[in-house]
Amino acid sequence: MKLRIDPLKCICCGLCENACSLNRDSVLTPMSSSIILHIDDKADYFGLVLKTRNEGIVLAKPEGVTTAQQASSSGGPGAKPILLREPCDLCGGKPKCVEACPVQCICAEG
Amino acid sequence: MHLRGGLSLYLRNGKVGVYDLSKDESSEQELEETATWESSSSVLIAKQLAEEHGADSLILGTGLLTYSFLPAAAAGLIRGPPDPDGRERIVPVLGFAGSELKLSGFDFVVVKGKAETPGYLWIRDGIIEFVRAPEMLETDSWKRIDRIRADQGDNEIQVMANGPWGDNRIPRSQLVIDYWGGEDKVGMGADFGAKGIAAIAVRGMGEFEVAEPEGHFEDAVLLMREHIQKLGKSEGLASYSAVAERDDFKKLVHRNVACYGCPFPCRSFVKIEEDPQELRLLVKEPGYLHFDIPALEKAFELGLDARTATSAMIVCAKAGAEPYTVLSMAGSSGKVTPEAIKALLADSSVAERLPPDGPPGNFERSFPDGEDYRRCTGLGLCSRYWAKVGFDMGTIGPFAEAVVGRRLP
Numbered sequence: 001m002k003l004r005i006d007p008l009k010c011i012c013c014g015l016c017e018n019a020c021s022l023n024r025d026s027v028l029t030p031m032s033s034s035i036i037l038h039i040d041d042k043a044d045y046f047g048l049v050l051k052t053r054n055e056g057i058v059l060a061k062p063e064g065v066t067t068a069q070q071a072s073s074s075g076g077p078g079a080k081p082i083l084l085r086e087p088c089d090l091c092g093g094k095p096k097c098v099e100a101c102p103v104q105c106i107c108a109e110g
Numbered sequence: 111m112h113l114r115g116g117l118s119l120y121l122r123n124g125k126v127g128v129y130d131l132s133k134d135e136s137s138e139q140e141l142e143e144t145a146t147w148e149s150s151s152s153v154l155i156a157k158q159l160a161e162e163h164g165a166d167s168l169i170l171g172t173g174l175l176t177y178s179f180l181p182a183a184a185a186g187l188i189r190g191p192p193d194p195d196g197r198e199r200i201v202p203v204l205g206f207a208g209s210e211l212k213l214s215g216f217d218f219v220v221v222k223g224k225a226e227t228p229g230y231l232w233i234r235d236g237i238i239e240f241v242r243a244p245e246m247l248e249t250d251s252w253k254r255i256d257r258i259r260a261d262q263g264d265n266e267i268q269v270m271a272n273g274p275w276g277d278n279r280i281p282r283s284q285l286v287i288d289y290w291g292g293e294d295k296v297g298m299g300a301d302f303g304a305k306g307i308a309a310i311a312v313r314g315m316g317e318f319e320v321a322e323p324e325g326h327f328e329d330a331v332l333l334m335r336e337h338i339q340k341l342g343k344s345e346g347l348a349s350y351s352a353v354a355e356r357d358d359f360k361k362l363v364h365r366n367v368a369c370y371g372c373p374f375p376c377r378s379f380v381k382i383e384e385d386p387q388e389l390r391l392l393v394k395e396p397g398y399l400h401f402d403i404p405a406l407e408k409a410f411e412l413g414l415d416a417r418t419a420t421s422a423m424i425v426c427a428k429a430g431a432e433p434y435t436v437l438s439m440a441g442s443s444g445k446v447t448p449e450a451i452k453a454l455l456a457d458s459s460v461a462e463r464l465p466p467d468g469p470p471g472n473f474e475r476s477f478p479d480g481e482d483y484r485r486c487t488g489l490g491l492c493s494r495y496w497a498k499v500g501f502d503m504g505t506i507g508p509f510a511e512a513v514v515g516r517r518l519p
Contacts, residue, residue, distance in 0.1 A: 008365075011365075013372055013375075014370050015373075022327055030213070040265065042395060044364050044397065044399065046365075102374075
């Protein structure tokens, strides 16, 4: 199983971040999630960054989805960078981010 | 876990930050445990804090449910001194600023006194600091946000910024929250100006326990799915107001944007400086995020097209001026052009010619009853969303009890 992200469906609600942390640490916080929003709000440019076990960093930008071993941007030095986070464990087969996403931006496949 | 009197404080920091600008010092006090929904309201707690710390204090606050999984649990608030008729003045704080304030380590922040030298308040991770920056008063609200994010090295800092109108204490000023106006319809910018505050910035790495994490999550997701089924396809602002159904507006819409936790966004970003279909990050300031229904209605009533209306909103937001007021004044003078609006914004005598009545509410008019607006905002929920889906404590109560772990009558 893997997560598939359609960034143009994203509405930037942040529920995926919070759901991921809830599964990992049973607390509400954006800090321990494997998936984070990337936002340039003034330009209305936003998408998701996901740390995976097998594909490295998945960058779901509005113009397309790419993978990389290092993220070029992850919310700035004031936030916990994606590289310091745990990779997605798919919540043991029932990904919480998929459940929480109101617009089917994140889907589980395979 | 935060404890008070043997009770666990779920989804709360348990802390009120107090910053005295006159003494340049910060302190903390405990947030008292609350026994009922009514006494949990951030609107009520903000009022009590103002009574304790002085009527001229500004109170920033978050609701008990802010940052929960309940749909649209995005709301914080700013409370200012009452108006001359004694009416309460509240600004809902939406987008990600309400949730970020809670994550900053404080449930409430009291700002009292007046700064000798203007600057911005920087609240993060349980710390409140006043950064002197008098040169900020020479810049517009957007440049203040850019400067704070650059200085502190984090593009996701949430900023409630004042502009020149607020600095000059013009009663119809408007705070912008992360570049956009629409929440402040009570002239809170003038209150910032009176205290020498150019902006308030928040960021945090907080975490919160809830009483029944799995139950809360599963129930909230089920409720959200019910709402989505009932609401149908989201059209952004057009789903909430006919004002955004015009063809010229729809042609300029780039994407619709949610506040924290909202499955049915009311914010539509309109691009006027590049093709609205452009997906790449090319232009730094391509347009404006519309959710100010009365201001947009006024612009169209005066004959502006969507592009010119958006342009007018941008210059008002940068100036920290309430756009309904500015457009009404331009309309009264018979000159509703971008040049006339810019001239009006720069006019140093504008305060003497303001219309006697303030602008209509934006989020305030979500409900016919102002009490429902205060109750909903006081819980940390967006009034616009919950007015749409039906605000009912009978529904919300059990969800909230899974968060706080006890029954609140």
